[in-house]
Amino acid sequence: MNGVDLPPSPPSLPIIGHLHHLLFFFLHHKSFQLHKSFHTLSSKYGPLLHLQFFFFPAILVSSVPLAYEIFTTHDVNISSRNLPTKEGYLLFDTSGFVTAPYGEYFKFMKKLTVTNLFGPQALEHSRSIRADELKRLYKNLVDKAKKKESVEIKKEAMKLIGNIICKMSFGKSFTKDHGETESFQGLFAKSSGSKKKMVLEILLFRQLDKLGISFFKKGVPGVYKKFDELLEKILLEHKEKPNMNGDTDMMDVLLAVYEDENADYKITMNHIKAFFVELIFGGLDTNVNTIQWTMAEIIDKPIIMERLREEIDSIVGKSRLIQETDLPNLPSLQAVIKEALRLHPPAPLVLREIQQGCKIGGFFVPEKTKLIINLYAVMRDPNFWEDPLEFKPERFLTSSRSGQEDVRNEQAMKYLPFSGGRRGCPASKLSYMILGTAIGMMVQCFEWRIQGEKVNMDDSYKGFNKTMAHPLTLTPVSRVSNLDLITSVNILT
Ligand code: HEM
Numbered sequence: 001m002n003g004v005d006l007p008p009s010p011p012s013l014p015i016i017g018h019l020h021h022l023l024f025f026f027l028h029h030k031s032f033q034l035h036k037s038f039h040t041l042s043s044k045y046g047p048l049l050h051l052q053f054f055f056f057p058a059i060l061v062s063s064v065p066l067a068y069e070i071f072t073t074h075d076v077n078i079s080s081r082n083l084p085t086k087e088g089y090l091l092f093d094t095s096g097f098v099t100a101p102y103g104e105y106f107k108f109m110k111k112l113t114v115t116n117l118f119g120p121q122a123l124e125h126s127r128s129i130r131a132d133e134l135k136r137l138y139k140n141l142v143d144k145a146k147k148k149e150s151v152e153i154k155k156e157a158m159k160l161i162g163n164i165i166c167k168m169s170f171g172k173s174f175t176k177d178h179g180e181t182e183s184f185q186g187l188f189a190k191s192s193g194s195k196k197k198m199v200l201e202i203l204l205f206r207q208l209d210k211l212g213i214s215f216f217k218k219g220v221p222g223v224y225k226k227f228d229e230l231l232e233k234i235l236l237e238h239k240e241k242p243n244m245n246g247d248t249d250m251m252d253v254l255l256a257v258y259e260d261e262n263a264d265y266k267i268t269m270n271h272i273k274a275f276f277v278e279l280i281f282g283g284l285d286t287n288v289n290t291i292q293w294t295m296a297e298i299i300d301k302p303i304i305m306e307r308l309r310e311e312i313d314s315i316v317g318k319s320r321l322i323q324e325t326d327l328p329n330l331p332s333l334q335a336v337i338k339e340a341l342r343l344h345p346p347a348p349l350v351l352r353e354i355q356q357g358c359k360i361g362g363f364f365v366p367e368k369t370k371l372i373i374n375l376y377a378v379m380r381d382p383n384f385w386e387d388p389l390e391f392k393p394e395r396f397l398t399s400s401r402s403g404q405e406d407v408r409n410e411q412a413m414k415y416l417p418f419s420g421g422r423r424g425c426p427a428s429k430l431s432y433m434i435l436g437t438a439i440g441m442m443v444q445c446f447e448w449r450i451q452g453e454k455v456n457m458d459d460s461y462k463g464f465n466k467t468m469a470h471p472l473t474l475t476p477v478s479r480v481s482n483l484d485l486i487t488s489v490n491i492l493t
Contacts, residue, residue, distance in 0.1 A: 035374055068410045
């Protein structure tokens with residue numbers, strides 16, 4: 001190694017490069033889970049690998065020290081994704097925020113999102129939206145418990161998270177339609193099936209598309225056109241009646257910027273629409289999957305459930321619903337959620353691009369090389385995590401500086417469910433609030449009966465997310481005096 005060598009590379013084949021390693025995993029395990037295939041590869045050949053997929057060179061990062069180096073020394077250099085984009089798709093759109101390079105537009109929007117959506121003051125401001133949605137879910141579960149009906153946790157969580165994101169962003173419901181034939185929920189469900197097709201189209205068939213040949217002309221753009229129409233209608237309502245929900249929401253803010261001749265950046269309607277679609281896609285499955293995994297883990301381990309109940313009963317009691325301000329006093333609950341995110345990171349792979357040639361881990365990495373950070377592998381790095389494959393929330397209770405506080409050292413960079421650096425997830429605080437209160441309420445208010453002997457913990461990888469292969473279905477049994485709680489719940493379902 002002399003500083004100009006490329007990182008080590010596993011054996012490759014002509015033309016396809018290293019693709020066969022991923023295909024081999026797929027054939028062997030009968031499931032296509034990229035983060036696991038990459039983890040197998042890095043366990044065998046090392047934490048920093050140079051890979052080639054057809055014409056695309058990439059480096060794969062899979063250890064804590066390398067993640068630390070990347071998010072500190074090289075953060076600006078790796079803060080663009082350069083994902084393939086397509087105009088008019090809203091997701092993977094040319095006007096997207098997620099797809100934007102690290103430049104003027106990104107910095108402008110990031111500032112707006114921190115001030116108006118994800119920063120501490122904005123979160124304080126939107127607290128009542130989340131509290132109302134939590135009560136709605138609670139009331140729904142009480143009804144199910146009364147009828148002794150089972151619930152699919154994924155579906156309930158989807159309504160909770162979807163409504164929170166849509167109401168915080170533009171004051172509308174995720175589940176109900178808006179005088180149109182479609183709701184965001186319906187469109188999201190439809191788009192899930194077409195996501196794979198769309199990625200294929202964008203990634204593999206881009207060249208053909210340039211020649212006017214498209215394989216999925218009907219299915220894929222149709223859903224995004226309907227997202228466009230629905231958002232257009234809501235935008236018009238906001239234009240006609242700003243602050244229509246009695247308060248300024250993110251859509252009001254963006255419309256004001258759109259109409260401001262002197263704004264620092266001239267945004268378009270497509271910027272606004274793509275941003276909201278990205279929020280829904282970025283925030284929904286990630287949180288929904290975490291709620292499922294956390295419930296599955298604690299139901300599978302009754303001792304942990306017991307410990308959580310004791311903590312919540314002693315701090316919150318049984319006569320009122322848990323709320324966000326309780327969370328700092330519930331360390332075991334926070335630890336359980338952190339551990340679920342460590343073991344089951346909903347977005348296990350991060351894809352970026354190296355802008356300028358640089359040295360990583362002592363090796364040379366040329367410009368325009370794709371960078372794949374396997375968060376799943378980093379959070380199982382055996383040199384930094386004791387018993388990395390086990391669900392042990394107490395590991396987050398041993399130090400007062402556990403988790404992802406602002407400590408810029410390797411210990412902090414070992415825990416990365418929200419990734420790191422300038423392009424890390426902007427909604428980690430929001431997510432901890434949603435997850436803490438949702439899981440807290442389900443533990444505080446209900447016993448849970450499972451179907452069969454044990455929870456099936458098999459996982460799968462769908463639409464870039466690590467998810468449960470078998471959706472968690474449970475029957476709630478009320479454990480608190482509902483009357484006391486219901487009197488403080490005045491939400492129409
Ligand atoms: C458990 C919940 C969540 C997890 C684990 C998660 C994880 C992630 C990860 C790993 C990234 C990639 C960052 C990178 O490239 O390094 C990301 C980006 C992003 N997430 Fe999240 N996320 C969650 C919730 C949310 C929510 C609730 C929203 C919005 C409502 C959201 C919006 C975004 C956006 C806009 C980006 C792109 C940021 C950028 O390009 O700078 N996420 N998230």
